[in-house]
Amino acid sequence: MSGRIPQAFIDELIARADIVEIIGSRVALKKAGREYKACCPFHNEKTPSFWVSPDKQFYHCFGCGAHGTALGFLMQYDQLPFPEAVEDLAGRYGLSVPHEGGSSVRAPVDDMAPLYDLLGRVAEFYAASLKASTRARHYAAGRGLTDETMAQFQIGYAPDAWDELMRHFGGSSEQRRQLAATGLIIERSSGSEGYYDRFRDRLMFPIRDTRGRVIAFGGRVIDQGEPKYLNSPETALFQKGRELYGLYETRRARQALKRLLVVEGYMDAVRLHQAGITYAVATLGTATTPEHLRRAFRLVSEIVFCFDGDRAGRGAAWRALQNVLSQAREGREIRFLFLPEGEDPDSLVGVEGSRAFEARLQEALPLSEYLIAHLRTEADLSHADGKAHFVALARPLIEKIAPGVYRDLLLERIAQALGTSIERLQQWLKVEPTPERAAASSPSAVSGVDRGGRGSLLTQAISLLLHHPGAAAAVTERQRQALLGISHAGIAVLRELLEEQRAQPARSMAQTLERWRDRPEYRRLNELAASEPLVSEPSAAGRELVQAVERLLDVQLRGGRLEVLIEKARREGLSDSEKQELQALTSSQSRGGAR
Ligand code: UTP
Ligand code: MN
Numbered sequence: 001m002s003g004r005i006p007q008a009f010i011d012e013l014i015a016r017a018d019i020v021e022i023i024g025s026r027v028a029l030k031k032a033g034r035e036y037k038a039c040c041p042f043h044n045e046k047t048p049s050f051w052v053s054p055d056k057q058f059y060h061c062f063g064c065g066a067h068g069t070a071l072g073f074l075m076q077y078d079q080l081p082f083p084e085a086v087e088d089l090a091g092r093y094g095l096s097v098p099h100e101g102g103s104s105v106r107a108p109v110d111d112m113a114p115l116y117d118l119l120g121r122v123a124e125f126y127a128a129s130l131k132a133s134t135r136a137r138h139y140a141a142g143r144g145l146t147d148e149t150m151a152q153f154q155i156g157y158a159p160d161a162w163d164e165l166m167r168h169f170g171g172s173s174e175q176r177r178q179l180a181a182t183g184l185i186i187e188r189s190s191g192s193e194g195y196y197d198r199f200r201d202r203l204m205f206p207i208r209d210t211r212g213r214v215i216a217f218g219g220r221v222i223d224q225g226e227p228k229y230l231n232s233p234e235t236a237l238f239q240k241g242r243e244l245y246g247l248y249e250t251r252r253a254r255q256a257l258k259r260l261l262v263v264e265g266y267m268d269a270v271r272l273h274q275a276g277i278t279y280a281v282a283t284l285g286t287a288t289t290p291e292h293l294r295r296a297f298r299l300v301s302e303i304v305f306c307f308d309g310d311r312a313g314r315g316a317a318w319r320a321l322q323n324v325l326s327q328a329r330e331g332r333e334i335r336f337l338f339l340p341e342g343e344d345p346d347s348l349v350g351v352e353g354s355r356a357f358e359a360r361l362q363e364a365l366p367l368s369e370y371l372i373a374h375l376r377t378e379a380d381l382s383h384a385d386g387k388a389h390f391v392a393l394a395r396p397l398i399e400k401i402a403p404g405v406y407r408d409l410l411l412e413r414i415a416q417a418l419g420t421s422i423e424r425l426q427q428w429l430k431v432e433p434t435p436e437r438a439a440a441s442s443p444s445a446v447s448g449v450d451r452g453g454r455g456s457l458l459t460q461a462i463s464l465l466l467h468h469p470g471a472a473a474a475v476t477e478r479q480r481q482a483l484l485g486i487s488h489a490g491i492a493v494l495r496e497l498l499e500e501q502r503a504q505p506a507r508s509m510a511q512t513l514e515r516w517r518d519r520p521e522y523r524r525l526n527e528l529a530a531s532e533p534l535v536s537e538p539s540a541a542g543r544e545l546v547q548a549v550e551r552l553l554d555v556q557l558r559g560g561r562l563e564v565l566i567e568k569a570r571r572e573g574l575s576d577s578e579k580q581e582l583q584a585l586t587s588s589q590s591r592g593g594a595r
Contacts, residue, residue, distance in 0.1 A: 003099035005086055007515065010071075011504075013086065014511045016093055019057045019070040026077060026298075041077060042066040044330060044405045056467065057510035060530050067530035069510035078294055079327070082517075115237055118169065118178050119214040123206040125168060126156025126217075130203075133157050139222045140203060143267065144350055149274040153205065153249060158219055160201035170195070183216070183233040199230060205266045207238065207284065208248040215243070218266050218284065229266070231285055241289040244281040244296065245269055251299070253278035259302035259333075261361065262288065264316065268306075268345040275354040280345070288320040293327040293334075302333040304364050309341040318374060321367065325400035328367060332406075335364035368410045371397065372417050387418050391428045403434040457555065458490045461548040463528045464541055465497045466509055472501030474542030475549055482553050491556070493521055494549075558585055 020036055023029060029036040029052060040050035040061040049063035060067040068076060074085035083097075090097045130136050130150070136157035140150060149155075158164070165184050170176045176195060179185045185195040202219030209215050216232035232238055246269040250260070253273075261280045263269055272280035279300075283292060288305065296303050305320055307313035317336055328334055337360060339348055349357045365373065375393050380386035394414060401407045408422075415425040426433055464471055475498055483495050497512070506512040509529055516522045565582045568574060574582065 003101045005083060005097055006100050009090075009095075009098055010086060010514050010517075011511060013089055013093070013095065014057065014069065014071070014514050015507050016095075017057070017070045017089055018054070019059065019073065019510065020052055020054050022070050022089070022092075023052050023059060023073055040064055040066065041331065055508065056529075057508035058513075058529060065530070068526070069513055071514060078298060080294065112237060114178055115182055115235075116213045116215070118175075119182055119184075119206075119216075119237070122165065122169060122182075122184060123154050123156060123204075123214045123217075125165075126158055126204040126206075127151075127154055128156075129159050129164075130155065130157035133159070136203060136222060144271065144274075146274060149270060152273070153246075153270055154208075154214075155270070156204040156206070158197065158199035158202045158204050162196045162200065164200075165197050166195060181235060182237070183235050198232075202230065205245070205270070207232070207243060207245055209237075209243070210248055210251060212248050212252075218245070220266070229285065240284045240286045242291050242295070243284060244292055245284055246273065246281040247295075249273060250279050250281055255279065257300055259300050259304060260296050261304050261306055262292075262296070263306045263345050264308070264313075265344065265346065271346040272349055272354075272357075275349045275357070277349065277354050277357065287316065288323050290323060290326050293324050297327065297332055301331060302335075304335045304337055304361055306337045306339065306345055306364075308344050309339045313338065317370070321371060321374075322397065322400070324367070325397055326402070328401050328406050328410075330405040330409075334367040336367065336370045337361060337364035368413050371410070372414060376417075381418065390418065391425075395429050395431075398429055398431055403432065405434075407431075408434055457548050457552040458494060459528065461494050461545060461552060462490075462497060462525070463531065464545045464548065465494070465501065466512055466525060466529055468538050468541035468545075469501050469506040469509070469512055470538065471541040471545040472498050472505070474546050476546065479546070479549050479553065482557075483549070486553075486556050488556065491552075494552075561585060 020029065023038075024036070027038045027041050027050070029038045030048070032051075034053070034055065036052040036054070037048040038050045038052075039045050039048050040063055042050075042061060043064040043066075045063050050059065050061040050066075052059045058067065058069060059073055066076065071082070071085045071089060074080050074088055075082060078085070078088070080088060087097055127150075130140070140155065145155065165179055166176070170179055170185065176185070180187060180195065184198055186198050187195050199217060199219040202221055205218040205220070206214045207216040207218060216235070216238035218232075219230045221228055231240070234240060244260075244262070245266055250257070250273075255278060257279060259279060261272065261277065263272065263280055263282050266282055269280045269282040272278075281296075293303065305317065307317040307320075317338065321336070324334060339345065339360075345357070371394075375390055378393060379390035381390060398407065398411070398414075401410065411425055411429075411431075412422050415422045418425065420428075480495075480498065483491060483498070500506075500512075500515065506515070513522070513525060513529055516525050562582070562585045565574065565578060565585070568578070569582070
């Protein structure tokens with residue numbers, strides 16, 4: 001695990017980020033006064049109730065209750081865990097995420113720079129070696145690759161020798177360490193000294209990240225041999241389950257990208273691009289992962305998986321389906337294309353051309369249809385036992401899909417296939433029906449923050465500070481000192497918020513929220529953030545805050561006096577004036593707002 005991300009970095013990131021831009025790249029936002037609105041991406045609606053505030057750097061759906069900061073949006077929309085949402089956001093602003101202490105697999109980016117550089121130079125070396133090798137050029141041409149395609153994908157050749165990279169790039173021990181760190185050379189097992197090249201006599205496919213940096217290679221034997229493809233091992237720069245071969249080239253094609261075609265092989269992706277299908281990417285000898293899909297759905301709303309028609313292809317397709325269910329939801333289209341037995345995209349597009357191939361894409365099976373068709377091959381729906389078996393097979397799959405419109409529609413289709421109602425099916429599957437409104441996160445006993453509702457003075461003060469961080473400046477020195485004297489747990493939160501804003505004023509509500517993300521009070525603060533501010537005019541907020549704090553202090557001080565009087569009454573009795581005072585205090589206490 002990598003170390004903790006410093007709070008100061010997140011603070012800076014939120015200050016730089018623009019939530020309108022981030023949400024706007026995924027949801028069509030319309031300007032409405034100072035804010036922006038859209039149909040909510042988290043529930044199905046026809047009239048917009050999803051609002052984005054540039055001032056607060058916060059979004060809120062009045063229909064389903066979804067709300068949060070830019071990071072919260074990335075977490076919710078792309079289903080990213082917090083550190084990845086930070087990575088994603090930082091990446092947009094060209095920032096690298098620092099990690100504090102601890103052992104980190106992913107070294108700081110500065111340490112990586114020489115590795116990227118080395119891999120880039122090795123790719124150039126391989127490309128030059130291809131030009132120099134008649135045998136390799138002949139093979140590539142025989143596979144139908146044009147010079148232009150080879151240049152575009154920077155396809156190369158690893159010469160047939162054990163020490164090419166050592167000779168060209170391994171002059172110093174530091175250089176050899178770097179070569180080994182990228183997996184390009186392998187240390188000889190005990191007994192003999194030194195290293196040898198991983199890739200020898202292979203056609204080389206550089207794998208590039210979305211910024212175009214070479215992070216790994218795939219190498220195919222020339223003609224026959226085992227293994228047919230050899231890939232770089234996983235390294236600090238390269239994780240197979242994340243990368244899609246050809247994604248950089250796809251993005252570079254500068255097309256209006258609507259869908260991605262996911263194929264299995266390097267050659268498939270390259271040949272499809274060459275044929276003009278420039279939205280093809282390949283998984284790297286692994287099953288499709290949810291992470292692949294998350295990345296893909298950041299770019300497009302439609303993904304077509306393409307599999308060979310043979311048994312291996314069908315097996316791979318079913319594995320892919322299981323892995324992508326967690327990413328299925330309304331607004332995303334996932335389909336499966338099965339090619340005729342014995343064909344792969346490379347061979348097929350070569351034979352029939354891109355138009356006929358694209359026509360096949362139109363026929364690809366939607367995920368739901370494929371799921372049902374596959375289960376039908378395992379369960380005979382003509383009798384009750386078969387239906388029960390079908391339901392048993394479907395349950396673990398359905399459970400992977402998030403509740404929502406997509407799952408409901410799939411359930412409807414399955415119910416139809418089984419000849420039953422959706423309610424019955426839900427009973428059989430024991431899945432919870434999708435709630436009408438995503439419940440506003442249920443308040444638990446949040447330590448510290450008073451749960452007296454909007455009316456409580458403390459809640460008012462905290463809410464004002466959240467929505468208008470600048471209001472903190474209006475609080476007087478006397479008030480600050482007085483607050484220090486109160487030990488009430490909720491007041492401690494108010495005090496801390498005030499001090500925080502004085503020391504380092506937040507520029508938006510989002511910034512304050514992110515500072516509190518790891519604290520137990522975060523949940524309650526987040527709820528307050530989504531509730532409407534008491535004061536919408538920033539200029540009035542300071543005045544409101546001062547008044548709220550004043551009343552709060554008053555109530556607290558009187559509460560203290562009350563306790564003293566009650567105690568005295570119990571012990572020794574009160575004088576007449578004390579009785580009057582007690583009476584006044586208790587009656588104002590029951591009228592007053594705070595508890
Ligand atoms: P295929 O065996 O379908 O290869 O493997 P292909 O793409 O059709 O290759 P050509 O046309 O014979 O050149 C598909 C993918 O599976 C991975 C590679 O990523 C390959 O592109 N693979 C395959 C391996 O990693 N190792 C292997 O030995 C074979
Ligand atoms: Mn092939």
